[in-house]
Amino acid sequence: MDTASYLRCFLRELDGFRACLTKGDLTVPIAYREDPDYPLDLAGLAARVGAANLFVAATVTDFSGADSPPDGTPPKTPDDRAELVRWVEGTGEVLVMALDTEPGTPAWGFYTPPNAGHWQRSIAVETMLHRWDAEQALGEPGPLDPELSGEGITEVFDVLAPRQIGRGKAWPPDACIRLDATDTEDWWTFGPGDPVAEVRGTAADLLLLLRGRKTAYDEAFAWSGERNTALSVLKGPLT
CATH class of the missing domain: 1.20.120 (Four Helix Bundle (Hemerythrin (Met), subunit A))
Structure with a gap:
């Protein structure tokens, strides 16, 4: 944008x-x-x-x-x-x-x-x-704008989470997770290596998850892979 x-x-x-x-x-x-x-x-x-x-x-x-x-x-x-x-x-x-x-x-x-x-x-x-x-x-x-929501997700992983890690307020991720936006077909990874888990949802719902407005257990999300590992990676605080 x-x-x-x-x-x-x-x-x-x-x-x-x-x-x-x-x-x-x-x-x-x-x-x-x-x-x-x-x-x-x-x-x-x-x-x-x-x-x-x-x-x-x-x-x-x-x-x-x-x-x-x-x-x-x-x-x-x-x-x-x-x-x-x-x-x-x-x-x-x-x-x-x-x-x-x-x-x-x-x-x-x-x-x-x-x-x-x-x-x-x-x-x-x-x-x-x-x-x-x-x-x-x-x-x-x-509703939240899908494109702007995607920009917000990118901001979390490129800017906000690294700052929290640098300040010592969050642990560096020890595994990789993948987030897939079902409406925009955008995707993001966070953490080292290949993804061990994946979460799917709209860009808006994924942003609300990362920014603390929804929980990982909300029915808006579909999980696959090592969910518990993914939850530990997202525990943060990322923002």
Whole structure:
């Protein structure tokens, strides 16, 4: 996917998220938590989405070549629903202006490569997942874009998992597993050697598995080979 495609996806997913804020109960709990000890409601998720938009924009616009990241202090968010919706929309506009640039544009980053292209993909995938989180909390989870889901899976194996391993938060895989997307016919391997197990599902379901929204025991997945070994490889945390 190119820059324009990622930004179109981002705007589409942010619009879906905005719709949840407009009509939904802002106190409804969000099932997925990055921090298991920190419960999150829809209003709190909105604050995180807006803060992430501003942070990612700053990785490009405020980049000076230094190793230090831009200010990540969470901004104060409005309590009023209408103002919260407008604030989230505004952060999205700031982000699009910052990321509407060549993928190779230098930027600050946690990951390699530290450029705008990384953030274009990352924020589009992340916003899609948070839109799904919000819709699931409200009882109406919509579909995930298959192509963008595939990009998200690639990001896990090429960027996120290696970072977690490098930080000592996950063990390097000691076996290889294969993931097959039944709808896009894309496939990925993770780990050394030949695959000892395979899991099949749609690209969206595979992404939800890797990003902690579905379990390996969900009926959406078909397993073959050494499943227990595969589960140990995917235990992570990969993201």
